[in-house]
Structures are given as structure tokens and as C-alpha cells.
Amino acid sequence: MSHPKTYAEWQTMAESVKANLETRAFIDDAFVDAVSGDTFETTNPATGEVLAKVASCDAADADKAVAVARRAFNSGEWSRMAPGARKKVLLKLADLMQQHRDELALLDTLDMGKPIGSSLGDMAGAIGTIRHQAESIDKVYGEVAPTGEEALALVLREPLGVVASIVPWNFPLMMTAWKIAPALAAGNSVILKPSEKSPLSALRLAQLAKEAGIPSGVFQVLPGFGHTVGKALALSMDVNCLAFTGSTGVGKQLMQYAGQSNLKRVYLECGGKSPNIVFADCKNLDKVAQHAAEAIFHNQGEVCIAGSRLLVENSVRETFVDKVLAAAENMQPGDPLDPNSFMGAIVDRSQYERILDYIRKGVEEGAQLRTGGKSLEGPGLFICPTVFDGVTDKMAIGREEIFGPVLSVFGFDREEEAIALANDSDYGLAAGLWSQDIDRIMRVTRRLESGQVFVNNWAGGDQTVPFGGVKQSGNGRDKSHHSLEEYSELKSVWISLGSA
Structure with missing residues (x-):
């Protein structure tokens, strides 16, 4: 185990990290500029320093990413991959995150101002989430319903399809892991929309996901604003599920968008006054x-x-x-x-x-x-x-x-x-x-x-314990096996025996 870094060592590492920031969107296994060419500035709130100009995605980028995600899902390379094989890929991603733990923590600290000690704690939580969900997926069983001898009834769990995850800025990478880990483990294609206030660690995660072997189109990252790319994902007719952590007001708006489009599932973890x-x-x-x-x-x-x-x-x-x-x-x-x-x-x-x-x-x-x-x-x-x-x-x-x-x-x-x-x-x-x-x-x-x-x-x-609220704090649950249930669909199969 490496020794804890000193204040001076973190300052030195920060300069190195700032010189090598990825700022483009990650679509179809490649880093690309936004279709419009637009960018936005992300700033270090502790100093006022502009860290980078990041690709500002909008509806055109969302449409492109959704089409790629659907194609990847339909191909079956990930969605129909054996759960044990998906587990190996996600465990490799967790290992890569562990190797780059300090860098990922530093990106969140620079981007949104949290203390480096807190960011390191977040990384432990993020890595733990990836590992837990990866280890869980090949231990989820279907059911055989109790019937008479004339039939066999199966209850299967299948991935939903395309999942759009919209995450907040206060725990950037940990909240990302809470959303994407169960969705990916269940076999879905995932499009991540990080907050425009803290996009940098999500883009670095995309590099690690590619290195880990997550297939093309299965995981994509669209930096940008909620009223542009976030709204487009929420209104998409080809997104099956929307997972959101953020304010109650935005959560209500996303539910309206789901109703205006394809009645996609919407899981919300919203505000609190605990x-x-x-x-x-x-x-x-x-x-x-x-x-x-x-x-x-x-x-x-x-x-x-x-x-x-x-x-x-x-x-x-x-x-x-x-x-x-x-x-x-x-x-x-x-x-x-x-x-x-x-x-x-x-x-x-x-x-x-x-x-x-x-x-x-x-x-x-x-x-x-x-x-x-x-x-x-x-x-x-x-x-x-x-x-x-x-x-x-x-x-x-x-x-x-x-x-x-x-x-x-x-x-x-x-x-x-x-x-x-x-x-x-x-x-x-x-x-x-x-x-x-x-x-x-x-x-x-x-x-x-x-x-x-x-x-x-x-x-x-x-x-092992689910996280989520009631009333206007939302309706979904992160963590535990209950989150895996949210990113999968039940299919009932009734087989008549001896009649064909």
C-alpha cells in the first residue's frame, strides 16, 4: 500500500493531471467533439481557475449515442453475454479504477471542490460498487412457478435495453458507479450524462471502461447541460430507462418527459431535508x-x-x-x-x-x-x-x-x-x-x-443495503441486489407440455 500523499504531493500531481485532461464526448468507442462543436468551461471552485473547455453535447449527440447504444444492445455482444463473462470485464474495470484511484479522486476534487480525503473515500465507494454488482450478476436466479404437470412456467430476468444515467456533481464518480454498475451488470447499454459542473472523472472513466473491454457502444459519456442533452435523452423514444440523481424539480420534469415519449422507466433519487x-x-x-x-x-x-x-x-x-x-x-x-x-x-x-x-x-x-x-x-x-x-x-x-x-x-x-x-x-x-x-x-x-x-x-x-427515499425524495433504489432488479425486466414463459 502506498503512503498517503502530502499536501505538496497532491499539488504536484494536480498540475500533471490538469495537463492531460480528456474533454471530448465518448461515443461509439471513440472520443469526439460535440456535433455542434460547442464547448463549456469547467472551473476549479477553490481557485477560480478554468480547468478545461469540455464538449457540450445536445440533441444531435444524444440521437447518435442512442442509435449506437441500441445497435450494441441488439447485437447481443454484451446483452447476451454470459453473466460470468460480464462479471470478469466489470471486475477488470474495478481493478483499473483502483490503479488510478488517486487520479480519479483528484479529478473530482479539482472539478467540484471537495476535499481530497473525501474524494478518496468516494473512490473506495465507487470501486466497491462496481465489484459488488459484478459479483452479484451471476448469482441472480430465475424462477420456476408452481404449476400442474401439464405446464412448465418460467420467470426470467432480462436486461431493459438502453439506460440513460444522469448523475449529480456532489459525488461525481461515486454516484456514477451507483447508476452504471447494476445497469451494465444486468446487460444493458448505458449512456452517462455527467453534470456540467463535474464532467472530468466520467470522461476518464470512459477511457478505463474501454481498456477493461466493455464493447463498443455499451458505455458512452455525453457531457453537456440538462436542458439540452439531458432533455433529449429523457424524450428519446429508444431509451428504455432513465436513472437520475438530483433535485426534486428536475426529477419531476424528467417524469413528464417520460410520459411525453415512450413511458420509459424513471428511477429518481432526489432532494432531502433530513x-x-x-x-x-x-x-x-x-x-x-x-x-x-x-x-x-x-x-x-x-x-x-x-x-x-x-x-x-x-x-x-x-x-x-x-x-x-x-x-x-x-x-x-x-x-x-x-x-x-x-x-x-x-x-x-x-x-x-x-x-x-x-x-x-x-x-x-x-x-x-x-x-x-x-x-x-x-x-x-x-x-x-x-x-x-x-x-x-x-x-x-x-x-x-x-x-x-x-x-x-x-x-x-x-x-x-x-x-x-x-x-x-x-x-x-x-x-x-x-x-x-x-x-x-x-x-x-x-x-x-x-x-x-x-x-x-x-x-x-x-x-448490501439499498439507498433511496420516499415522498418527493424519489422512488428508486441504488446499491444492493434491489438495484439490479430495477435494471432488468421480468418475462413470464408458459410452456404447455404434451399438447403439441
Whole structure:
């Protein structure tokens, strides 16, 4: 195992990586310019430096990629390949990702501003996802239905066809792996649309996929904007499935596009305003406060499951909030290339201004600003950890997804009140619960309207556990064998015996 890189070593490697960026679309096993020739700039939010001009794909590129993907699927080279053979190719891809782990992590850090330590953690998750789904695919069995002797009934699982994956900028390569790994393992052709805010690691992944032996047309990458190439993929009559992670507003729009076209499947992992509930019976409030701070300030708060609503029993609220403030002091933003930085830069100017606008709203609405609420001077887009106390469910900062390092603290006196506060949201992606009372844990867990509940931890889980939400947080599931089910179709076969 190589030794951890120092700040200086990451800076040196960054210069080398920036000099060798792939910026073209990957279509039909080749890197090509957009049909229009248009490009867009991708910028390092920590410095303001333009990293590259990237191909800006639109409807023409989408049509071309979809035709290639359909041709590849129909050829059967991948879709009808034995599951064990697909597994070998995907495991080779995972091995190549491991070999280039530092480079891939650095691309995400440069492109969207997250700390390099966080990006390295993302790479472990991405590689683990590829390996888990690869290993799973030859262990998925069909069914023989119970019938009389006059018939044999089979239930088969087959790939869907062409899958378009539209992924976000906050965990660029990890979210990519969550989408493409089960889709490819199941035998589909996949077209990836990375966010225009973080396209670089996806294009490098395309190079590795080709090297791993994924056949031509089975995996393609179209950088560009949602309203151009993303919309074209969503409206395509020859795309069978659309998998999306991003905002609830865009998710709703994609469902409309599916209805306007071919009723393609749409799997959505959308926004969140996750409650993190702390009861007074916790034995170690210092530890819980540290976790509560990490739950919102990790990745600059640009996390769909961020524990942005902290619900604290009033009998310990004052003490607990002071402990959260102390933890936040050690989470100030720093240079993303510094391995000691806990927080990095906000992804771009529009998101930066959006967060600052919410902070201003919080003050105007009467919430108590306990810490933060400011940005750092300089060219980089850095916002300090911000904590508001005395928040109510009538305030924008208490109801709306901010997607930044802003924590809203609510108080409660009774268990019923905590449950009502937690469920009073349009979202239902995640929830946290801290208590030593097992009876309470079971009661509250069952009543929380959330796709996942973390008990005495935040964001726990591994590849065996599905990830996704309810209500306006979406309808699909990433990770685990359940994601494989989403990228395959059931076919029933009824065979009459002795009648022909």
C-alpha cells in the first residue's frame, strides 16, 4: 500500500493531471467533439481557475449515442453475454479504477471542490460498487412457478435495453458507479450524462471502461447541460430507462418527459431535508454532537442525505448545541488539496450565492445565528459552517433544501412532537435517531417517513443495503441486489407440455 500523499504531493500531481485532461464526448468507442462543436468551461471552485473547455453535447449527440447504444444492445455482444463473462470485464474495470484511484479522486476534487480525503473515500465507494454488482450478476436466479404437470412456467430476468444515467456533481464518480454498475451488470447499454459542473472523472472513466473491454457502444459519456442533452435523452423514444440523481424539480420534469415519449422507466433519487433526532437519554452527547456536525458539514453540506434538520430534546438542547458549535469550529473550509481539510469549496458561483441567500433569509426570519453565516475572502468559493438555533417549520431554512453547510436546530419536549416535526417535510430520503431506549428506537423508526433510518449513527450502510427515499425524495433504489432488479425486466414463459 502506498503512503498517503502530502499536501505538496497532491499539488504536484494536480498540475500533471490538469495537463492531460480528456474533454471530448465518448461515443461509439471513440472520443469526439460535440456535433455542434460547442464547448463549456469547467472551473476549479477553490481557485477560480478554468480547468478545461469540455464538449457540450445536445440533441444531435444524444440521437447518435442512442442509435449506437441500441445497435450494441441488439447485437447481443454484451446483452447476451454470459453473466460470468460480464462479471470478469466489470471486475477488470474495478481493478483499473483502483490503479488510478488517486487520479480519479483528484479529478473530482479539482472539478467540484471537495476535499481530497473525501474524494478518496468516494473512490473506495465507487470501486466497491462496481465489484459488488459484478459479483452479484451471476448469482441472480430465475424462477420456476408452481404449476400442474401439464405446464412448465418460467420467470426470467432480462436486461431493459438502453439506460440513460444522469448523475449529480456532489459525488461525481461515486454516484456514477451507483447508476452504471447494476445497469451494465444486468446487460444493458448505458449512456452517462455527467453534470456540467463535474464532467472530468466520467470522461476518464470512459477511457478505463474501454481498456477493461466493455464493447463498443455499451458505455458512452455525453457531457453537456440538462436542458439540452439531458432533455433529449429523457424524450428519446429508444431509451428504455432513465436513472437520475438530483433535485426534486428536475426529477419531476424528467417524469413528464417520460410520459411525453415512450413511458420509459424513471428511477429518481432526489432532494432531502433530513431530520436528525437526538433524545436526552444518549449516554455520550460529545460523540453524538460530533456526528451531528459531520452529518451536515461533510462535503460542504452538498449532500442529499445531509442531516440539515437537528431535532434536540429541550432538556439537553442548550448543552448539546454548544457541543455542536465546538465540533463545527474544527470543520472550517480549507484548500481541497490539503489532506487535513474537512470542508472544501462550494461547487460554483450560483450554488454559493444560493447558500448565502438562505443564510440571509434565516436571519430575516428570526432564527438565531449561533456561528458562521459568512464566506472567506479570496477567489475561492468557501462558506463557513453555519448553525441556526430556534428554527421553526415555518422558516425557509427549516423546510427547503439548501445544499450547503447550514444547520437548522429545532427543539422538542415529547416523542410524538419529534416524530411530527421529522415527518413534516416534502422529503423522505433519510432520518437519524439517537437514543439508548430500544423500545423508543423501534417505535420511532417504524413511524418515520423515510427511505432509510440511521440509528445511533449517520449515513451508515454498505453495498448490501439499498439507498433511496420516499415522498418527493424519489422512488428508486441504488446499491444492493434491489438495484439490479430495477435494471432488468421480468418475462413470464408458459410452456404447455404434451399438447403439441
